[in-house]
Amino acid sequence: MTMKVLIVDDEPRVVQALDRVLRHAGPRDWVVSTATSGREALAKLDQGAVDVVVSDMSMPEMDGSTFLSEVRVRWPDTVRVVLSGHCDPEAAARVAAVAHQFFEKPLPVKEFVGALRDLSAGRHQIASPELRDLLCAIGHLPAPPSVYVELSAAIADPRIHVDHVSDIVRRDPALATKVLQLAGSTYFTRGVPARDLRTAIGRVGIRLVAAMSLAASGFRVDPSSGLTQDALTSHSVAAAAAAHGRLTDPTQAEDAYIGALLADIGLSALACWMPARVRTALEHAARSGTRLHVAERELYGLTHAEAGAYLLGLWRLPTSIVDAVRHHHAPDRAAIADRAVALAVHDAHAEADPAVD
Secondary structure, eight states: OOEEEEEEOSOHHHHHHHHHHHHHHSOTTEEEEEESSHHHHHHHHHHOOOSEEEEESOOSSSOHHHHHHHHHHHSTTSEEEEEESOOSHHHHHHHTTTOSEEEESSOOHHHHHHHHHHHHHHHHHHOOHHHHHHHHHHSSOOOOOHHHHHHHHHHHOTTOOHHHHHHHHHTOHHHHHHHHHHHTSTTTSSSOOOSSHHHHHHHHOHHHHHHHHHHHHSOOOOGGGTOOHHHHHHHHHHHHHHHHHTOOSHHHHHHHHHHHHHTTHHHHHHHHHOHHHHHHHHHHHHHHTOOHHHHHHHHHSOOHHHHHHHHHHHTTOOHHHHHHHHTTTOGGGSOGGGHHHHHHHHHHHHHHOTTTO
8 A cells, every 4th residue: 555755855865765655665566756855855745645654853943842743733644764873872752752763874785675674564554544634633643752762772772871761761750660670570580689770771781671661650540430540550560570481482572571561552552542442442342251352352452462563563672572463363364473472461461450451
């Protein structure tokens, strides 16, 4: 299916190079347009919305941050991608509020095209009228939490030091507490508490810490939804530990932990943005004796698992984790390569608290 991409950069040679890359490396049904300034790009968007905007940050007159902020307000379901010459955690934090994805110049072509392919697949897999209605009701596609963006940039930087990572985590007390708790669990040690955050991060690993930042800081549940933040967090943490213990392969076990931890991020998001919708689904599930995701499908045609997978794909998490989240109610539908992870996430969530999920 067609995906429309708008490339914005004040250097004509960069624009031409990106245009050639997408036209030759991307699918034939991608429609690529270009602009050499934020104002020109806004004028083109006035003539017709696009699926993805790829923008430089350092541009004269209207910089990338101002331009993408305008896109966020006027075209809320457009995916915003940043290109920058600096990919350190501080630079990543500055664009976190306006961008969904961040790429460093010189551009890693295969990774960039692959990310756009994933975005296209994700939008067309579940870009149903129900999802469009949901996105319009939300107001704009949310960018990932700034701490997560900084940690992701840290993962990508081979020069990063664990002390820098601990400084990032320390700014989020809730996340720091959860990292210390996890580092002292039997899954990462013999129950000996980590005495400091630096040691805890070394035990757990930055990748898991980044995933925890999404779970801890992503959304704040509105109690009128019929759910509480504590209940969802406890459910996800218990399920994550159980999912990790179900697999012996270390990579799959880590994916299962992250997948289970984030499996209900769509439910948290809906309980934050649209609490009445969640409350109605919970009440319908209770009356009919069905699971919550069944009630959501009957009422809205879209489940919290699909909404969560869309967000995680938008934020460029690995496909194995996105697939596990999307199919954690029906793991047999996951790709064969990801089925073991999806099954572990499914079983762990069902056992942790079937009423929540």
